[in-house]
Amino acid sequence: MTARLEHANFTVADPDATAAWMCALFGWHVRWSGAAMQTGRTVHVGTDTAYLALFSPGDPAKPTDDNYQTIGGLNHIAVVVDDIAALEDKVTAAGFTPINHADYEPGRRFYFHDGDGIEYEVVQYD
The missing domain is CATH 3.10.180.10 (2,3-Dihydroxybiphenyl 1,2-Dioxygenase, domain 1)
Incomplete structure (x- = not known):
């Protein structure tokens, strides 16, 4: 299983x-x-x-460390989409800033941070 x-x-x-x-x-x-x-x-x-x-x-506490340097830290959350360009338009319209665009085998990706500073990766596989 x-x-x-x-x-x-x-x-x-x-x-x-x-x-x-x-x-x-x-x-x-x-x-x-x-x-x-x-x-x-x-x-x-x-x-x-x-x-x-x-x-x-x-009343949550604000993060104080870089999660990529902290054991147990949340680095990012990834979602897979069928139309990355359409989702990037929605991300921008929602007030978030797409960053770190990349094409790689087997697809494309970009990232954005939400209002809490949490990083999201958006992926479209070709």
């Missing part, structure tokens, strides 16, 4: 706001939302088979 990824859970400032832009950009939907530990809130956003759990303890 091969394991499959069901979800990843990470901390954001506003789970509802993050879920809203993810739904608008990625075509996802909110699967569940509600109270969470530490008097916080969690929103599960994604597809019917996989999702991201967006958690906020209510």
Whole structure:
């Protein structure tokens, strides 16, 4: 049996706001939302088979280290799309800045950071 990824859970400032832009950009939907530990809130956003759990303890601390230098740090989250140019237009319209464009075998990619500083990679395989 091969394991499959069901979800990843990470901390954001506003789970509802993050879920809203993810739904608008990625075509996802909110699967569940509600109270969470530490008097916080969690929103599960994604597809019917996989999702991201967006958690906020209510008053999250700001990151202080470069995640690429921190053991256990979140480096980036990647999504695969069928039309990278269309998604880049949506990313820009949402107020995010696409960066680090690259073509590579077997596809193309770019990155952007959200309002919490989390990095996202967008990939289209040819």
